[in-house]
Amino acid sequence: MTNPTAAMLVVGDEILSGRTRDSNMHFLAGELTKHGVDLAEVRIVADRADAIVAAVRDLHDTYDHVFTSGGIGPTHDDITADCIAQALGRSIDVRDDARALLQAHYDGQGKELNAARLRMARIPEGATLIDNPVSVAPGFTLENVHVMAGVPSVFQAMVASVLPRITGGAPLLSQSLRIERGEGDIAGPLSDLAAQYPDLQMGSYPYVQNGAFGVNVVIRGTDAGRINTALTTLSDLFAGPA
Amino acid sequence: MTNPTAAMLVVGDEILSGRTRDSNMHFLAGELTKHGVDLAEVRIVADRADAIVAAVRDLHDTYDHVFTSGGIGPTHDDITADCIAQALGRSIDVRDDARALLQAHYDGQGKELNAARLRMARIPEGATLIDNPVSVAPGFTLENVHVMAGVPSVFQAMVASVLPRITGGAPLLSQSLRIERGEGDIAGPLSDLAAQYPDLQMGSYPYVQNGAFGVNVVIRGTDAGRINTALTTLSDLFAGPA
Structure with a gap:
């Protein structure tokens, strides 16, 4: 497969504590699949600088693209932008164009661009801004790392800007x-079929429903005709009652 | 914080493709939080041996416990057990006690313990079995790595056996x-409060609802009295209309 590869880094104490469910991962996975980019790995780390910096370096070196979500707001626990700068050896400071975006936004709302909000204009040297049509404070792309907000509506808008x-x-x-x-009944024939279609991926996902076992078999690839042919063969193999 | 640390490794093409949402992560995060184990990182990798082996080694060396989900069924894409053995330098083969469990189960159902199903009795040398009251095929613990199924009902039962x-x-x-x-209005006072309570973690999670911005502030720690005091102070700071 020659599609570009990608990883996602979710910065999120609240997911690791079990308080909230991540939804950005599921959204990004679907969008990348449609765009022909292979999401190969996701990491979720806590809001700790050492963990974020280490993960960014590792993923930046391994994949064609890295997408991050979370930690670019105005509060003390929003440290992602500084961590990205550190991981890639760049300086970081308030940037004039980002400050101007925020100034215009808060002027229009009759709110103050205070020190906390001004933190959202801190952009690493050499980055390109990512548009935020929802709440203005921008994300940014630095090298192959795309840094986006964690609020789902903002994250989704930023993905639409970046893709x-x-x-x-x-x-x-x-x-x-x-x-x-049962999965054990189909495993042998499925393995044989997979060997006949090395260009397709065949995954089997068992389920239990009302005490009965079953399997969803998913066939993936880039050639719709091949997928159809393989699926028809599979369906013929297991037609009729068990 | 002196609680033991943990990481989770999810083996799951179907999550990376955006086809399904992971639910095991959310379940495990909640259970570990209740049990006093800090879930510090989650990784999701594809069903590829090199990716699984590298992640297991890394997480095994870094955290007190590693919990894996997925890839221990009977089909050709179930390679987790072999990858764990490889990552930790152990041999792996069908083990008599695991085979006996499966034999009794399939005999009782009038089904054959075929070659595919027998793969589920492959257990690395030196591992301890994890009970599976749902569908019998066991998980296992090897050193600090707890290897469990991906089907949510089975995963949850195995977590209950291991914890x-x-x-x-x-x-x-x-x-x-x-x-x-707005998060920018509370960021300054919240940062001051966080500095006064270094034993607590204070996270702020912004939301957008009907076009209005708000924040959920979460205060975490192990001392209920301190959490209450900090929450009351926070509430007093922001009582009344904005």
Whole structure:
């Protein structure tokens, strides 16, 4: 597969404590799949500088793109921008164009651009701003790292701003078949089928429903015709009662 | 904080493709928080041996405990057990006690313990089995790595089997306050408050609802009295209309 690869880094104490469920990951995964970018890894780390810096360095060196969510707001626990600068060896300071965006926004609301809000104009040297049509404070792209907000509506708007700049490959297509048999009954034939279609990925996802075992088989690839043919073969194999 | 630390490794193509949402992470995070174990990192990797082996080694060396979910079923894409053995330098083969569990289960169902199902009895040398009251095929603990199934009902049952074996610390408690103001308005006072309570973590999670901005502030720690005092102070600071 020659599609570009990507990783996501979620900065989120609140997810690690079990208080909230992440939804940005699921959104980004779907958008990247449509755009022909292979999301190969996701990491969720706490709001701690050492953890964020280490993860950014590692993912930056390994994948074509890194998408981060969270930690770019005005409060004391918003340290992502500074961590990105540190990880990539850049300086960071309030930038005039980002400050002007915030000044105009808060002037219009009759609110003060106080010291806390001004933190959101801190942008690492050499970065490109990412537009935020929801709440103005921008994200940024530095090298291959795209830094976005954690609030889902803002994250989604920023992804929409960033994706058109990224060259994708062939969209990954998928079809699935629900088979009401135990996974152990289909494993052998499925393995044989997978060997016949080395260009497709075949995943089997078991479920338990009302005490009965079944499997969803998902076939993924970039060639719709091949996926259809493989799915038809699979369906014929397991047609009729178990 | 002296609580033991943990990481979770989710093996899951289907999450990275955006097809399904992970629910095991959210469940484990909540259980570990109650048990006094700090979940410090989550990684989600594809069903690829090199990715799984590298992540297991890294997390095994860094945290007190590692919990994995997914990839221990009977199909060709279930490679987690072999990857754990490789990562920790152990041999792996069908083990008699695991085979006996499966044999009795499938005999009782009138099903064959075929080659695919027998793969689920492959257990690395030196591991301890984890009970699976839902579908019998066991998980296992090897050193500090707890290997569990991805099907949520099975994962949850295995977590219930494993947690009593793990010595936890003080449960992490939390309280939250919803403040209907912009995050930039509360950031300064919140930072001052956080400095007064270095034993507590204060996180601020902004939201947008019907076009209005607000913040949920979450205060976490192990001392319920201190959390209450800090929350009351915070509430007094922002009582009344903005």
